[in-house]
Amino acid sequence: MPWRRRPSGRAAAAGAGSRPVAEVLLSLQGLSKRFGATLALDHLDLAVAAGEFLTLLGGSGSGKSTLLRVIAGFEAADSGKILLEGRDLAPLPPHARPLNMMFQSYALFPHLSVADNVSYGLKRDGVAKPERARRVEQALAMVGLEGFGGRSPQKLSGGQRQRVALARALVKRPRLLLLDEPLGALDANLRERTGFELRALQRETGAAFIMVTHDQQEALALADRVAVLEGGRLVQLGPPRAVYDQPATRFVAGFLGGANVLEGMPDGQGGFDCPGLGVTLRPAVAIPADCRACALRPERIAHLAHADRPNSFDGIVEDVAFRGDDSLLLVRASGGALLRVGHAEEDGPPPERGSRIALGWEAAALVPLHS
Numbered sequence: 001m002p003w004r005r006r007p008s009g010r011a012a013a014a015g016a017g018s019r020p021v022a023e024v025l026l027s028l029q030g031l032s033k034r035f036g037a038t039l040a041l042d043h044l045d046l047a048v049a050a051g052e053f054l055t056l057l058g059g060s061g062s063g064k065s066t067l068l069r070v071i072a073g074f075e076a077a078d079s080g081k082i083l084l085e086g087r088d089l090a091p092l093p094p095h096a097r098p099l100n101m102m103f104q105s106y107a108l109f110p111h112l113s114v115a116d117n118v119s120y121g122l123k124r125d126g127v128a129k130p131e132r133a134r135r136v137e138q139a140l141a142m143v144g145l146e147g148f149g150g151r152s153p154q155k156l157s158g159g160q161r162q163r164v165a166l167a168r169a170l171v172k173r174p175r176l177l178l179l180d181e182p183l184g185a186l187d188a189n190l191r192e193r194t195g196f197e198l199r200a201l202q203r204e205t206g207a208a209f210i211m212v213t214h215d216q217q218e219a220l221a222l223a224d225r226v227a228v229l230e231g232g233r234l235v236q237l238g239p240p241r242a243v244y245d246q247p248a249t250r251f252v253a254g255f256l257g258g259a260n261v262l263e264g265m266p267d268g269q270g271g272f273d274c275p276g277l278g279v280t281l282r283p284a285v286a287i288p289a290d291c292r293a294c295a296l297r298p299e300r301i302a303h304l305a306h307a308d309r310p311n312s313f314d315g316i317v318e319d320v321a322f323r324g325d326d327s328l329l330l331v332r333a334s335g336g337a338l339l340r341v342g343h344a345e346e347d348g349p350p351p352e353r354g355s356r357i358a359l360g361w362e363a364a365a366l367v368p369l370h371s
């Protein structure tokens, strides 16, 4: 697994991106795109700040690639506006848009050298040869590939090809770079290292990056803000820690960090009846009357000697999975709910399968969900 399962304090801090003045670079307004019966983008509004690193996260088919392709101009939106620095991009063909897109497949020309691949766009724009050569060398140096210009892309490793694609995307110094699963083809170690390098490059160039990823840890670790898509809609947008700690919907809670979603109903007295656990939950915050579920992260659940206080229950350990830095327990509550429970290594050996244990959590760990 390329990124730690839990967002470390460091990764979250690195993603906190405190920019006091957020100049809007890209503004998407009511963007919709339909393919036959499929609504791939559903009235999507999003503003991206200059120099921001935004990750787009969502399940398969949620519209991530379509969104990038519409911004880049490879697909036309059915309705809505795309403004880059206030300018409507709709009339511009892809190559005339002041942005660049890097594909997961890298899409390098196999018959061209690395240098010619990188300089391709500059040549098309009529940049003179000496200037092209200078900029290509600069771009290759930026991605750690000095001296590779004469090679054929076929004689490079997957990671090196990925860097060539990145150099090609950066050589025109776009203010906005769209990256569709750029790390997808790399193995776990290279993926993590390249992720950090990508962030460093993004800071160095000052370009805004919008990066699609399937990988929630990568999305949390790299981004200033995470945008979560579901069914073509933007369901949540915010700094990684905020989205992780305060998921808005069942989908976000489950998708990011695999939170337990506890179904139930407010009891009208500040509690939340949860039949699956067989107890009434006591959240720290007021629960809206129409709330029907609360999220509870596996790592916020602790072992207790007895389930004799609010926000605790007894359950049977149904399974234990060792994950390296912790174990994941599946615990069946008396009401039938199956909970994911984290068990840190420093807490000693995990309980045996079949044993009865008492578990509990702080009231603040319960997050009422909107939908």
Ligand SMILES: Nc1ncnc2c1ncn2[C@@H]1O[C@H](COP(=O)(O)OP(=O)(O)OP(=O)(O)O)[C@@H](O)[C@H]1O
Pocket: 035, 036, 038, 039, 040, 058, 059, 060, 061, 062, 063, 064, 065, 066, 067, 214
């Ligand atoms: N060219 C197309 N023709 C028909 N349907 C399409 C086309 N492109 C995308 N779709 C549909 O639009 C929806 C969104 O697709 P999209 O590729 O944007 O999702 P995604 O979030 O990028 O998925 P993945 O993570 O699997 O790449 C899906 O239901 C997909 O089947």
